[in-house]
Amino acid sequence: MRPFQHPAWPHVRAILIGLHVLSLVVLSLPDAGAVHSRRRWQTANARADLRQLADRLQRWGFDTDERRLGRTLWDMGTAYLRVQQPIAAPFRWYARITGSRQAWRMFASPQRHPAELHVDLERDGRWETIYVPHSDQYAWNREQFEHNRFRKFLGRFARGFIPEHYKKAARWVATRAAVEHPGATQVRVRLYRYDSLPPAKVREGQTPHGHYEHAKVFDAEALR
Amino acid sequence: MKRLWSAWVTLLSVRELGTSLARFRIAVGLVILYSLLSMIAADLVEVMWVDASYGGLQALSTQHWLIDVLGGRTPQTAWILVGSGLVLGGLLVLGLGGRLTALCALQVYYGLTSAKSTLAGGYDTMITNALWILVFAQSTATLSFDCRRRTGRWTSDRLVSAWPRYLLILQLLVVYGTNGLYKLSPVWTPGGDYSALYWVFVEPTWRRFDMAWTASVFGLTQLATAVTWWWEVLSPLMLVVYWARYTAERGGRVRRALNRFDLRKPWALVGIGLHLGILVLLNVGPFSPISLSYYLCLIPPPAAPKSGEDQSTQSRKIDPIMSSKPT
Numbered sequence: 001m002r003p004f005q006h007p008a009w010p011h012v013r014a015i016l017i018g019l020h021v022l023s024l025v026v027l028s029l030p031d032a033g034a035v036h037s038r039r040r041w042q043t044a045n046a047r048a049d050l051r052q053l054a055d056r057l058q059r060w061g062f063d064t065d066e067r068r069l070g071r072t073l074w075d076m077g078t079a080y081l082r083v084q085q086p087i088a089a090p091f092r093w094y095a096r097i098t099g100s101r102q103a104w105r106m107f108a109s110p111q112r113h114p115a116e117l118h119v120d121l122e123r124d125g126r127w128e129t130i131y132v133p134h135s136d137q138y139a140w141n142r143e144q145f146e147h148n149r150f151r152k153f154l155g156r157f158a159r160g161f162i163p164e165h166y167k168k169a170a171r172w173v174a175t176r177a178a179v180e181h182p183g184a185t186q187v188r189v190r191l192y193r194y195d196s197l198p199p200a201k202v203r204e205g206q207t208p209h210g211h212y213e214h215a216k217v218f219d220a221e222a223l224r
Numbered sequence: 225m226k227r228l229w230s231a232w233v234t235l236l237s238v239r240e241l242g243t244s245l246a247r248f249r250i251a252v253g254l255v256i257l258y259s260l261l262s263m264i265a266a267d268l269v270e271v272m273w274v275d276a277s278y279g280g281l282q283a284l285s286t287q288h289w290l291i292d293v294l295g296g297r298t299p300q301t302a303w304i305l306v307g308s309g310l311v312l313g314g315l316l317v318l319g320l321g322g323r324l325t326a327l328c329a330l331q332v333y334y335g336l337t338s339a340k341s342t343l344a345g346g347y348d349t350m351i352t353n354a355l356w357i358l359v360f361a362q363s364t365a366t367l368s369f370d371c372r373r374r375t376g377r378w379t380s381d382r383l384v385s386a387w388p389r390y391l392l393i394l395q396l397l398v399v400y401g402t403n404g405l406y407k408l409s410p411v412w413t414p415g416g417d418y419s420a421l422y423w424v425f426v427e428p429t430w431r432r433f434d435m436a437w438t439a440s441v442f443g444l445t446q447l448a449t450a451v452t453w454w455w456e457v458l459s460p461l462m463l464v465v466y467w468a469r470y471t472a473e474r475g476g477r478v479r480r481a482l483n484r485f486d487l488r489k490p491w492a493l494v495g496i497g498l499h500l501g502i503l504v505l506l507n508v509g510p511f512s513p514i515s516l517s518y519y520l521c522l523i524p525p526p527a528a529p530k531s532g533e534d535q536s537t538q539s540r541k542i543d544p545i546m547s548s549k550p551t
Contacts, residue, residue: 014233017387024395028402052410060415099334099352104402106346106511109409110423133428147266148509149343153281155429156342165282165342172271172281196426198419202439 020100023091028102029084035077039160041070044113115158115191115213117145119177121220122186130177132192141176157191161214166191170216171223178220187223190215235390235470239383242365243525246319248392249326249363251517252354253316256333259351259510260309272343273302273336282340290335297339308332316358319368323359330355347511353395354517361388381529392521393466397459399515400495404456412453418446420453430506448501455494462491492522 040046047066050073054066064072095101119131119140130140133151144150157166174187181187194210263269274280275297284297294301312329315321321328330352337348362384364370371380410416411423422445425435438445468482496519503512 010233010237014229014236017236017391018232020391021394024391024398028398030402030406034406049409049411052416056410056415098356099330099338099349100356101349101352102398102402103349104346104399105406106403106508107420107424108403108406110411110420111427111429112423114427114429116428134431134434143266144268144271146507147262147268148507149263149268149272149345150266151429151507152345153342155427158429162342168276168282172276196423197439199422199439199442202426202436 019094023094023100024102026088026091027095028104029088030080030105031088031103032081032085034103034105035081036074037160039162041074043158043160045109045111045159048112049109111155111158112196113158113193114155114196115193117154117157117173118190118192118212119173120188120190121177121181121184122188123181123183127188130181140180141173157214158193166214167216170214171218174216174218174220175223178218178223181220182224184220187218187220188215189218236385236387238386239528240386240389241525241528242362242380242382242384243367244389244521244523245358245361245363245384246365246367247520247523248354248389248517249319249358249361250317250367251520252351252358252514253313253318253329255351255510255514255517256309256313256316256329258513259333259347260306260313262509264306269302269306270299273297273305273339274299282343284339284343288335288338290331302336305332305336309336319364319370322362322364322370326355326358326361326363330359345509345511347509347514350399350514350518351510354392354514357388357391357395361385363388383528389521392518394463396515396518396521397462400456400459404453404459407453407456412449414450418449418453421445421449425505430508432505432507435505451494452498455491455498459491462488465491488522492519495519 034040050070051066054064054069057064057069116133117131118129118138120127120129122128129138131142131145132138133145145154153169156162170189173189177187178184190212191214192210193213194208197206197208263272270279271281273284275284275286276282278296278298280297286292286296290305291297291301294304309329309332312325312332315325316329333348333355334352337344337352362382365382365384366380367378371382372378374380407413407420409420411418411420419442422438422442425431425438425445465482465487468479472479472483496516499512499515502508
């Protein structure tokens with residue numbers, strides 16, 4: 001008798017599929033990265049969310065404020081993870097081996113304080129901009145930068161800045177710019193951070209104004 | 225408990241024509257081709273999938289066994305995997321190689337996209353999840369070269385297990401349900417101003433073009449935000465709808481009310497509208513195409529004809545859960 005024709009097979013299969021379903025559900029619930037990431041909690045976005053949430057709860061008659069609500073949520077997260085982590089642990093290796101991971105937080109807290117990557121060159125003692133996202137005027141290397149994977153990667157610097165990732169990315173961008181612009185003496189890579197404008201201000205014709213941060217200047221010759 | 229277990233085993237023993245799973249396989253193959261070709265077109269293979277020590281953008285993980293076997297995240301490894309991925313994506317579309325093709329495609333695509341979490345997206349996970357289920361599905365039973373070789377025809381009445389399709393539908397419901405739960409920001413949830421989609425539209429990371437015009441249709445974006453959030457959060461309730469259809473013969477007021485209208489259709493229509501909207505307005509790569517591929521599993525295959533090709537070894541049942549009318 002072939003194994004799949006054995007009378008026990010439908011039961012064995014039902015157990016295996018049941019475990020897969022369990023893995024799917026358990027691993028799709030928020031994990032430590034979503035609940036207890038201090039880097040995420042400290043972003044301008046998360047702070048704004050907390051502020052709005054505290055305001056809302058106050059309107060509904062709860063005695064709380066941003067600080068107390070933050071502490072309560074953090075403690076709730078700790079209690080939740082105490083239960084979630086041991087339950088999820090046995091399924092993690094299965095998901096890692098099979099590629100059936102579950103982590104779904106698309107657009108969970110839309111970015112209201114974006115950071116754009118800007119690239120400048122110094123030529124003949126003067127700085128000139130060569131790349132600004134969505135600009136037809138400063139469109140150097142846009143095929144790469146505006147591919148969805150690159151955009152997403154760059155967008156993460158506003159979401160939770162990881163210095164090591166930024167350092168490597170800035171160096172890679174500067175190297176490419178230096179090689180493709182032989183006349184350049186320096187390359188500057190910066191993040192332009194601004195607050196997205198609410199609809200009323202956009203309707204008034206205002207445009208966002210921000211500031212530069214994490215500027216990295218490279219000697220072009222050394223990169224070539 | 226015994227009755228529940230028996231119902232579970234019976235549900236997983238359902239067999240049906242392989243048309244829906246075959247369509248899904250073809251769609252997943254096309255999405256893989258698109259995902260890989262877009263990387264080649266943007267000249268990003270050696271940027272994203274090669275380690276910084278070999279000229280890539282970031283330091284990458286070498287945990288996947290294939291990377292180890294191929295000698296690390298080098299340009300050569302990246303191109304071997306991309307080339308193999310293209311061939312395997314093509315084979316999935318053509319339906320050649322059965323489950324082995326799906327298994328190899330999974331290893332190759334997972335090997336590539338597990339390079340670094342910050343260089344991957346939710347769509348990569350949806351693709352690998354799809355491939356893992358396809359490993360267990362007889363997705364080349366029809367509409368495939370395998371079928372042509374086996375029967376001399378492109379289509380076949382051969383019955384296949386329906387549970388892989390059920391799992392794919394469940395996957396879709398879980399994705400939406402948990403996505404809704406993650407969206408606890410005040411800009412998404414009731415009591416807030418439902419401004420989430422407006423902020424998504426004006427963010428430089430996602431928008432395809434200048435979306436400042438959405439400020440003048442803010443009310444519409446609020447409505448779309450509310451519909452999206454409620455639709456996502458309530459998606460797991462579709463399981464109740466499916467259950468009501470599966471057990472329609474038991475009767476009861478709630479069951480009859482749920483079965484009066486085919487609630488799966490408006491649910492699917494909202495989802496398709498949402499993904500088409502994302503496709504047009506936002507640049508999220510293969511996210512909408514792979515999501516819509518899962519929707520193909522919502523379309524039940526035609527009822528099996530009375531004299532199927534290989535019904536001798538299995539009890540032949542018409543899929544009672546996903547058929548167009550409750551039984």
